[in-house]
Amino acid sequence: MGIVSVEQMLLKAYNNGYAVGQFNINNLEWTKAVLQTAQELNSPVILGVSEGAAKYMTGYKVVTAMVKAMVDSLKITVPVALHLDHGTYEGSFAAIEAGFSSIMFDGSHYPIQENIEKTKELVALTKKLGLSIEAEVGAIGGEEDGVIGGGEVADPNECKMIADLGVTILAAGIGNIHGKYPENWKGLNFDVLQEVNNITKGVPLVLHGGTGIPSDMIKKAISMGVSKINVNTECQLVFAEATRKYIEAGKDLQGKGFDPRKLLAPGVEAIKQSVRDKMTLFGSVNQA
Numbered sequence: 001m002g003i004v005s006v007e008q009m010l011l012k013a014y015n016n017g018y019a020v021g022q023f024n025i026n027n028l029e030w031t032k033a034v035l036q037t038a039q040e041l042n043s044p045v046i047l048g049v050s051e052g053a054a055k056y057m058t059g060y061k062v063v064t065a066m067v068k069a070m071v072d073s074l075k076i077t078v079p080v081a082l083h084l085d086h087g088t089y090e091g092s093f094a095a096i097e098a099g100f101s102s103i104m105f106d107g108s109h110y111p112i113q114e115n116i117e118k119t120k121e122l123v124a125l126t127k128k129l130g131l132s133i134e135a136e137v138g139a140i141g142g143e144e145d146g147v148i149g150g151g152e153v154a155d156p157n158e159c160k161m162i163a164d165l166g167v168t169i170l171a172a173g174i175g176n177i178h179g180k181y182p183e184n185w186k187g188l189n190f191d192v193l194q195e196v197n198n199i200t201k202g203v204p205l206v207l208h209g210g211t212g213i214p215s216d217m218i219k220k221a222i223s224m225g226v227s228k229i230n231v232n233t234e235c236q237l238v239f240a241e242a243t244r245k246y247i248e249a250g251k252d253l254q255g256k257g258f259d260p261r262k263l264l265a266p267g268v269e270a271i272k273q274s275v276r277d278k279m280t281l282f283g284s285v286n287q288a
């Protein structure tokens with residue numbers, strides 16, 4: 001089926017009370033692990049690519065070529081979107097040009113008028129091309145590729161202004177943070193989420209910072225319009241932990257244990273288990 005925009009998969013999720021996971025990819029192993037798990041669970045999936053990860057993989061074109069070819073060679077039949085994560089204005093055009101099926105334009109650090117103007121321009125372009133676009137209001141806290149936010153909470157009226165531009169999906173800061181949550185984290189702000197959902201009715205909402213949010217909060221957020229949940233750090237943590245165990249057990253020194261196909265295998269299995277757990281929690285299993 002190739003890669004698709006997130007529009008249909010997320011409207012279906014929004015109307016049926018579940019969420020689709022966005023799992024950020026870093027390399028071939030990550031991509032393969034996420035795609036195989038989505039197919040195994042018959043779940044739609046969104047592959048997230050930050051600008052830093054795209055640069056690491058040597059560019060948007062390489063990422064698009066790899067993902068499209070892998071969907072084909074692995075005979076993936078579930079809906080797969082290739083989505084730019086926290087795109088800059090320039091990065092959004094570059095990802096579109098390279099063949100991404102969906103972009104996030106993160107204009108949350110601009111004054112609201114400038115965020116509106118730039119988002120509007122990108123909405124027109126993505127609509128023309130049949131792609132989907134995520135916009136953001138109220139920066140998500142924590143650090144993502146060197147950009148540091150402070151666990152901010154979006155203004156529901158600004159969310160309405162951006163939603164009314166015709167964006168496919170909307171990320172609103174509700175106290176969520178990228179990376180690990182601090183001990184004294186106050187939790188998600190459900191009052192703001194409720195207000196945002198009421199005022200933007202019909203536009204699926206996105207929850208960033210999916211690593212470490214307790215399951216009951218995830219479920220409550222889904223019941224209040226969250227239809228896409230982003231997970232990145234968790235897969236990195238479980239991959240690193242499994243790889244460390246393999247090396248600490250001296251397995252790389254036994255036989256051909258140094259072969260990258262063996263050395264990276266426990267990390268890949270760990271990513272698959274995390275993705276399985278998240279897809280089950282989000283309710284996207286068998287929703288392809």
Ligand code: 13P
Pocket residue numbers: 024048085086177178179180207208209210211230231232233234
């Ligand atoms: P985590 O790294 O906290 O899972 O957040 C991922 C994310 O929101 C990507 O945009």
